[in-house]
Amino acid sequence: WQAEKPRVAARQQDRFEAMATALDNAGKRAEASLAARIETDPGALRDWLGLAPLDNVTGDRFGAIAAQQIPNEASLRPRPGDPVEYAGQTMHWKALRLDEPRLDFNEFVGEVVDLGVAYAVCYVECDAPKKEVRMTLGIDDAAKIYLNGEEIYPDLPRGTEPLIDLQEGLNTFVVKVVNIGGGWHSTLWLTENDGSPLSGIRTRIDPAFD
DSSP states (O other): OTTTHHHHHHHHHHHHHHHHHHHHHHHHHHHHHHHHHHHHOTTBOOEEEEEEEEEOTTSSHHHHHHSOSSTTGGGOOOOTTOEEEETTEEEEOEEEEOSSSEEEHHHHHTSOOSSEEEEEEEEEEESSOEEEEEEEEEEESEEEEEETTEEEEOSOOTTOOOEEEEOSEEEEEEEEEEESSSOOEEEEEEEOTTSOBOOSEEEESSSSOO
C-alpha cells in the first residue's frame, strides 16, 4: 500500500487537473456563446448617449432619485454633442458604442466618482408594436428609468425584470443612475418574455429618422 500511495495520488491529481480543464473550457465556451449573442442580439442595448457626472448633493440614493438634476428628465431626447448647462458649466451628450450592454459610468467619466448622478439615453426603433417585452436590468447603485416619457422603473430591488410594451417606431429610454460609492453602472437587455431574442428592433444614436 505504501508503494501504491504515490500512484493513487498521481491519478487523483490527474483527475483534478482534467476536471479543472473541462470546467475552464466550459466557461470559455459559455463566454464565447454569450459574446456571440451580444454581438447579434439587438436587445442587448449597446448604443447610448451619456451625460455624467452630475452632483448627488443629497448624498443618498433616495433623494437623488427623487430630484431632477436636469429639468423634465422624463422627456429628454438628446442628440450627440447637444450641450447641457449644469451648475455653471456646459456639459455635452456623448455617443457611446459599447462592446457589451453594461455601461460603466466611472469608465465613462474617467475616474471613480463616489457620489454622482448619470443620465443615459437609448433609442430603440421597432418595426411593429411589441407587448410584454422582458427588461433585464443590472443597476449599481440605484436607478430611475423612463420609456417614452413614462416612468417604468422606480428604485426597485435588484433582480427585478419588468415587462414593458414597445410602440411601433421610435422608443426612448432615459436612464438615471445614482452612485453612493464604488461601482456605478447600468445594463439593459430586452428580450421576449421567454428570454429569446427580440426581432424587428434596432438601436439608434440619433432620434432623427434617416
